[in-house]
Amino acid sequence: MTETDTLFAPASGFGRAAVAVIRISGPGARDALVTLAGHLPAPRRLSLRSLRDPADGTELDRALVAWFPGPDTYSGEDMVELHLHGGAAVRMRVLATLARLPGCRAAEPGAFTRRAVLNGRMDLAEAEAVADLIDAETEGQRRQALRQLDGVLSRQVAAWRTEAIDCLAAAEAALDFSDEGDVDDVGLDAALFDRAARLRDAIAATLRDGHRGERLREGFTVVLAGVPNSGKSTLLNALSRRDVAIVSDSPGTTRDAIEVRLDLDGLPVLLVDTAGLRDTAEPVEAEGIVRTRARIDTADLVIVLVPPDGTVPDLGPSRSPVLTVRTKADLFAGSGIEETPATVTVSARTGAGMGALLDAIRAAAEAGLGTGDALITRARHRAALEACVTHLDRLSASPHGLPELAAEDLRLAVRALGAVAGHVGVEDVLDRLFSGFCIGK
DSSP states (O other): OOOEEEEEESOOOOHHHHHHHHESTTHHHHHHHHHHHOOOBBBBBBBEEEETTTTOOOOEEEEEEEEOOOSSSSSSEEEEEEEOOOOOHHHHHHHHHHTTTTEEEEETTTTTHHHHHHHHHHHHHHHHHHHHHHOOSSSSHHHHHHHHHHHHHHHHHHHHHHHHHHHHHHHHHHHHHSSSSOTTTTTSSHHHHHHHHHHHHHHHHHOTTTTTHHHHHHOOOEEEESSSSSSSSHHHHHHHHHHHOOOOOOTTTTOEEEEEEEEETTTHHHHHHHOOOOOOOOHHHHHHHHHHHHHHHHHSSEEEEOOOOOOOOOOOSSSSOOEEOOOOOHHHHHOOOOOOOOOEETTTTOOOTTHHHHHHHHHHHHHHHHHSOOOOOHHHHHHHHHHHHHHHHHHOOOOTSSSHHHHHHHHHHHHHHHHHHHSOOOHHHHHHTTTOOOTTT
């Protein structure tokens, strides 16, 4: 597919619906609309038209159409939207008709947003925010994605990049034109290094955010851990309010991690049920236990379930915060079994203590995600900013070194900052990012 193709794709979900939207973008969008609708409607207004197949004049649908002349559009190109009746037959017939038009091609995932980036309508960080907004499941994720789409990260990085470019320009001028009388011959003096150090400190301070932006975007991970039959799967079903995991008295029923996403007052929580921790010779169960320990090591919070017999699992050298929960309270209450100290005592069957458990998880998520709005929301952003800090650190470590190396460190710092918004070396990033988009976006 070339950038001169005219793209088309459904911009609404599949299945039976009142309205189905098809989006067309590219140099042939205007002609495609005229071919289907007979003539061009007024721009940026919904107009009722009878759509016909140019091959035989068959009426396809009576639809609302909108014509958006570029470059002031989402993609930066001429665009058309067809608001069809939402039946599958209507949608598929119109798509098949578009596919026969010269120069029209079915869009790949993210193709419209990719065009927007290539045409300067948004930068790469803002395009990522579009994907995050589509995927947002909680209020917190929605707010964070909208901030990124508004350009909060892009503006800050642009300011840092401008400062780094100014430092680089001074360094290169001192190197290349030191024999010219109108060029400052102290381009590499202490003032330049102080300026670069202040830039480095500002970026480093932003990096010390506890990864809360990435955690909010991906979800606060809570792992349920315990010995077999400690009530993990029953608790998972109770917290998710549906039968997600199989519950059985047979040890080793859960072999692999089962994930459920929860929305706790706008906070995204990823709840993970895992295989029971015990010594076993059964190879499949043993592999499940290995995976359990791997999830424990990377969890934001581990909930250790202690059954009525008081058996506490060996978590190993876990660095995750741990919340101890005494389960099956309906069995040991009044039974004469001595209770062990526990942070929370619950019964998933009767609901006793479930409110307190959710409050404890919510408090842990709030603490883990931190307060305030995050600037960095993706690992790619963090890696680029860390690379910039590394180059500025190297610059500060050798203020009396070769001026050519100092200029190169500044050049690499500028390049690292440019990668955040997509100003340099982004082709591979574009391919990876937009492959995860919806078709039609």
